[in-house]
Amino acid sequence: MNELRRLVNISQIIRENKYARISFMSGHSHWSTIQRAKGVADAKRGQTFTQVANNITLAAKLGNSGNPDDNPRLRTVLEEAKAVNMPKENIQRAIDRGLGKLPGQTIEEVLYEGFGPGKVAYLIEAVTDNRMRTLAEVKNLFDKSGGALAGTGAAAFMFKALGEIKVIHPVDGGRGKDEVMLELIDLGAEDVEEFLEENIQRYLVYVDPTQLNTMGTKITQAGYTVESSELTRKPTIFVEIKDKETAEKVIAFTERLEERDDVSKVYANFDIAEGLL
Numbered sequence: 221m222n223e224l225r226r227l228v229n230i231s232q233i234i235r236e237n238k239y240a241r242i243s244f245m246s247g248h249s250h251w252s253t254i255q256r257a258k259g260v261a262d263a264k265r266g267q268t269f270t271q272v273a274n275n276i277t278l279a280a281k282l283g284n285s286g287n288p289d290d291n292p293r294l295r296t297v298l299e300e301a302k303a304v305n306m307p308k309e310n311i312q313r314a315i316d317r318g319l320g321k322l323p324g325q326t327i328e329e330v331l332y333e334g335f336g337p338g339k340v341a342y343l344i345e346a347v348t349d350n351r352m353r354t355l356a357e358v359k360n361l362f363d364k365s366g367g368a369l370a371g372t373g374a375a376a377f378m379f380k381a382l383g384e385i386k387v388i389h390p391v392d393g394g395r396g397k398d399e400v401m402l403e404l405i406d407l408g409a410e411d412v413e414e415f416l417e418e419n420i421q422r423y424l425v426y427v428d429p430t431q432l433n434t435m436g437t438k439i440t441q442a443g444y445t446v447e448s449s450e451l452t453r454k455p456t457i458f459v460e461i462k463d464k465e466t467a468e469k470v471i472a473f474t475e476r477l478e479e480r481d482d483v484s485k486v487y488a489n490f491d492i493a494e495g496l497l
Contacts (some may be wrong), residue, residue, distance in 0.1 A: 250455065250491060270481045272301050273314040274347035277327045280318030292433060296450055303448050332358050333375040336367040336488070337469035340459050341375035343487040344477060354482040361480075365473040378489050379453040382410065383432030388445040389421035397421065407438050411454075422447070426454060455489035467496040 275297045283291035288298050294315075301311050316322045330351060332344040348354040362369050389400060401412045404425050411426040427435040429451055436449045461467045470490050477486045 250458075250488075268304050269306055269310060271347075271484050272297065272304060272306055273310060274327060274482070275484050276301065276311060276314035277318035278329050278347050280315045281320075281327060282329075284319075286315040286319055296432065299448055300450060330354065331376075332369060333372065334358075334362050334367055334369040335375065336362065336365050336473045338459060338461050338466045338490065340461075340470055340488050340490040341378045341455075341457075342367075342474075342477070343375060343379055343453050344483055345485040345487075346480075346482045347484050348482045354480075357480055357482070358477070361473070361476055365469070365476075367473075378455055378457040379487055380456050381429055382452055382454050383427040383429045383435065383449065384452040384454075385425040385427065385432070385436055385439060385449045386447040387423045387425055387439060388447060389423070390443055390445075403442070404439070404444075407442060408435055426452075452485075453487040455487070458489050458491040461490050461492045461496065464496045467492045471497075 276294065279291065279294040279297045280286050283294055285291040285294065288295035298311065313322065318327070327347055327349055328351065330346050330348060332342075332346065332355075334342050334344070336342055344358060346354050346358070359369050387404070389395075389397070395403075397414050401414060401423065404412050404423060408431065409425045409427055413424040413426075415422055415424070425435070425439065432449055432451065436446050440446050461470060470488070470492070474486055474488055477483055
């Protein structure tokens, strides 16, 4: 009864517009939650190193600095490298390449938009030394899926650029999920999602991209453990998948995109009921 009362209180607060939206993620799965459930981030470690190295190279190049203290983008990517236990020598080599200290082709960032199985919208971020090769590979995957690449802006309007901070529930025994989520909103989060991973309560805190590092510091100072932080593109419009066959096609296609070395991140706006997985 107390839990029900707390949930009702939160609903009232949201209706009164005192806080940003809080998501409880009940019964449906997006690609980020499916990745967590399947452990995709830990698979294909060598490929992950290639993708992270490309991102480090690009961040060093665009920021014209190998020092994370004055290169926020590099600082964020180095957190990703740390999360996959990338060796220090690999990291330094990628930074040196971005600063032009090592010979090699020019690395550039590209963004593709398209529609896959079930008319799901996709945004694909890639880092490549050969734009035409990467375009051909991505286009081929869309064509084989029955979907198609689209022009600039065709899918991007369905996503919002945000900073994403992954937080562990505080070990104090006194705060429930709803209290924690409201506290994170009070700290400045635009949105908060809660989920269980390895039987540990965690939260995804979404913030303005320019506030990613500032919010990470504020959350840490409030006593929380920040596991990771990165820039992301969160869907604002979702496509509901209602049958198992389409759900399997969507997931398989998304995985094939992520398997490409040049592809750094894949965003999709599907919403699949957990019973179909």
